Amino acid sequence: MSTTEFEEYKVDHLFLLIGKNPLPNYVATKLLLHQGGTAYLVHTTDTLDEATRLKKSFGSEFNVELRSLNHYESDAYHIQKEIGAKLDSIKSGKIGLNYTGGTKAMSAHSYRTLFYEEIQDKTGKVYRRRKGIIFSYLDPRRLEICIDREDNERERLKVKPDTLELKLETLFQLHGLTLQKRPSQEAQLxxxxxxxxxxxxxxxxxxxxxxxxxxxxxxxxxxxxxxxxxxxxxxxxxxxxxxxxxxxxxxxxxxxxxxxxxxxxxxxxxxITFFTEIEDFCKWLDGIWLEHYTLQQIKNIANSQSITDYGLDFKIPLKGTKDGFQFDVAFTRGYQLFAISCTTTSDIKERNLCKSKLFEAYLRAIQMGGEEARVALVCCADEPDTLKAEIADTLSNKKIAVFGRADLLNLSDNIIKWIVDNDREAR
Known part of the structure; x- marks a missing residue:
């Protein structure tokens, strides 16, 4: 991990606003807090679980304090009081606020609390801009940490794939999800x-x-x-x-x-060790072979494309559902999640199956990886562009890709193009 360009903006005390997706907070803490520094996770009653999991993910790398707003996430007075009290107790070290998560009210009032300080002059109490506070947020469209400078300019720092490496298992843990089994990184047959x-x-x-x-x-x-x-x-x-x-x-x-x-x-x-039961081999012939082929294509380009982690068959149980949900194949590139759904269907009558698989993968990927997540469908359709067009009205066209029959023989090259196009959109 190379974070040299972030050194100037690293702090000893970092306030973070916790939303339903803790990933932006994880990224900001890793990049903007000195090792051994203290992260103050400002959460509400509804995001206590997210804050707790985030704290656990850091282990002993940082000191972590949970600061609860309880049910007052829109109460300006309570937000300023809670953050202000902690701020006043800090006697040394650089201070920062990352306001990516939380509600709009939390962002506005937290920013205001750290931006202004109250002083006493001849006319009484007045407010002035506090010096030395590092304000930041994560721009998901451009994969950048943005720093609000004191000269009212904005510094943009690209979060490159080698800047921060995120394991898929860590991403699932941030969301309180436990895999049924360890995903395989080896293609079978x-x-x-x-x-x-x-x-x-x-x-x-x-x-x-x-x-x-x-x-x-x-x-x-x-x-x-x-x-x-x-x-x-x-x-x-x-x-x-x-x-x-x-x-x-x-x-x-x-x-x-x-x-x-x-x-x-x-x-x-x-x-064959991979098949614990003969039925597993039958399922492999039924179409899982395409997942294994896709996994190998990703493995082939992992080093050249700075792919951090990858795997096959991410089965995740969910309360209230019979089967939970599944990513057939997934990989991370830096902290960005790429999820791939696979199906061998080629019958035009089964296009709805293709669309439903892509739609589910999209919803789950965005839920976990935020706006930065990207999703693809690998299938055997003859007209993948038409299939993508049918879905684009519902899903973000820039976040999805569809690879069809003609793309299979050169799938690794097509995945590289997908990655390159994604990088181009983030410029």
Whole structure:
């Protein structure tokens, strides 16, 4: 992490206004508070949990005090009294206020409290501008920390990917979310996934795949109600491959999934550590292979694109829901979240499925990563631009990307372009 350009504006005491998304406060504290300094997390009754999680995330790096406004987040007198009392107790060290979070009233009255100081002169009590206070906020559109200087100018400091690295696990913890399992960073059956991408890029061969998958594989491996058969039944299956493209058969063979009769022996999947149950392999064939392929494309460009952390299958339980929610693939670049949803559907009748997956990923990503978050759909649609246009009226066009069938073979290059375009928009 390189924060040299922030050194001039680092403080020993930093007041922060806590909103429902603690990420901006995390970024500001990491960049603007000296190690061992004190962060004052000004929260309301409704944001106590966010402030508590934020405090926990800092560990022993900073001293942290929680300053509660209780239910008075719009009460000017109470805000000024609470912050002013703490301010008066600080006898030494540089002081700062980051007013990115909280309500508008909290921002206005906190700013006013730190901006003016009361003094006594010959005419009585007067107010003057307090010297040396560093006022700042985070600009999510330009990925910048903005400093309000005393000469009424604004200093903009770019938060570059190597300025602050954020782990995905930390981001989830800031929001009080616990992953069901540790996300994988290793793609499984990569060679088979790469051959499937080539097949899906060819309309003739992809039809061969679907004919085999639906008419042969699923009829053998599923019950009539569409559920997978139990593990004992699946272990007995040896499925013929004579109607499959030869490159897929060869990929099955290289993965040691065929028996002596060159049939797909599902029991062989148990030899692959990733698949704890045979059903997991069935689900992989059902479309999860595209997630693994996408993960590998991100891994290929991680170093060159300053990608901080990445992973596959982020399953998160939520109270009141049966399945919670899931990011198929996600990565962070600096503190910015990129979430990707994947689906192999290519039927125009199933466009609503594509849109619903993208819509859910968008809502969750913005909720966690703020306005800086970006979301993409990797699918097998022939007209991804049309699909994106149908969604753009509802979602922010600049925050979403849709990669279709023609993009799959060069997916890593397309993801790089997505990142570059994002950087260009932030200038």
């Amino acid at each position: 990569l060679e088979l996934a790469e051959e499937l991408v080539k097949v899906f890029a060819s309309k003739g061969k992809v039809q061969q795949w679907f004919d085999w998958y639906h008419d042969i594989f699923c009829k053998e491996a599923r019950h009539d109600n569409r559920k997978w058969k139990n593990k004992t039944e699946l272990a007995k299956l040896a499925i013929p491959l004579d109607k499959l493209p030869l490159e897929i058969v060869d990929a099955f063979r290289k993965a040691q999934l065929l028996n002596s009769d060159d049939k797909l022996a599902l029991v062989q999947a148990k030899n």
